[in-house]
Amino acid sequence: MSDRQARLDAVLAGIPYARFLGVQVKLAGDELTGVLPFAQHLVGNPMLPALHGGVIGAFLEMTAMAQLALIEQRARLPRPIGVTVEYLRPGRARTTYARAQVKRVGRRIANVHVEAWQDARSAPIATLRAHFLLASQ
C-alpha cells in the first residue's frame, strides 16, 4: 500500500461520520475513487429500495474532501461553503463510486466537481459542485 493510500485511510478512519457511512477511497497512482459499499442503513426509500439522497450528497462531499486532502496537505480538513447536488438517477442497492475534479485551488478557496455512478460511469447517478474553505497553510 502506498504512503498516500495509508494517509488517506487514516484521515477517513479518524472521521466518525465517514465510518458511519462506510466511505472508502482507493488510489490508482494519483487517481482517487471514492467507494461507498451498499449497506441497509443507507436506504432512504425502502420501496425501491434506493439510497437516501442525503447519503449520496454526503458521499460526494467526502470524495471532494479526500481529493483535496490528496493534493493539498493542510493541517485541517477543508470545510464546505456551498454545495449543489444534482440527482440524475436513483441510487440502487449496490456499491457507489465517485471521482472528483479539482477545478481550482486558491490560497483560501477550492472549487471541486464530483460525479457518482454505480453500474456505468457513463450513467452518473448524481453530481456535485462545491466550494471549500481551506485551512491556512
Place this chain on the structure above:
Amino acid sequence: MASPPSLKDLMPQLAAGAPHTHALGFVLEGVEGDVVTLRAPYRDDLVGDPETGVLAGGVATTLLDHVCGLAVWAALDRFVPIATLDLRIDYMRPAEPGLALFGRARCYRLTRSVAFVRAWAYDRDADDPVAAAQAAFMLNTDRERSEAAGAEP
C-alpha cells in the same frame, strides 16, 4: 370501512421511518401549516471533524434534503412518491458541538410536476442558521423512476 390514514398520521413515519433516517435518529419536531421542522440529535458517531467535534456537513445535507421532502408532502397534504432533482446548500457556520440540529422547510411553489422548497438548519436559534438550502423535487416519480431502474442492466 376504515378511511386511509391522513398525512398528519403518516408524517412521523415519513420523517424517521426509513432505515437511514432511523439510523440518524431523526425526529419530527412539528408541522405548523406548511412549515415542517425535523430534528437530528447530536451524536459522537456523526461528527465530521474530530478536532472540533462538529457534526459532519453530510448530516446537515441529509437533514435538509429530508425536511424539504416532508415540506412537499405537507404542501400537497397527501403522500405521493417524490425525488430530489437538485439541492443547493450554503454552510454559513459550523454547528455547535453537543447540540441537536434542526431543519425547517417550506414548499413555496407547487406545479403539476415540480415542487420548489427552501429550508434552514439551526442549532440554538432559528434566526441564526447554520445552513440554508433550496431544493426542487419531481412529483409522482414512482412510475418513471421504476421504469428507469428496470431499464438498467
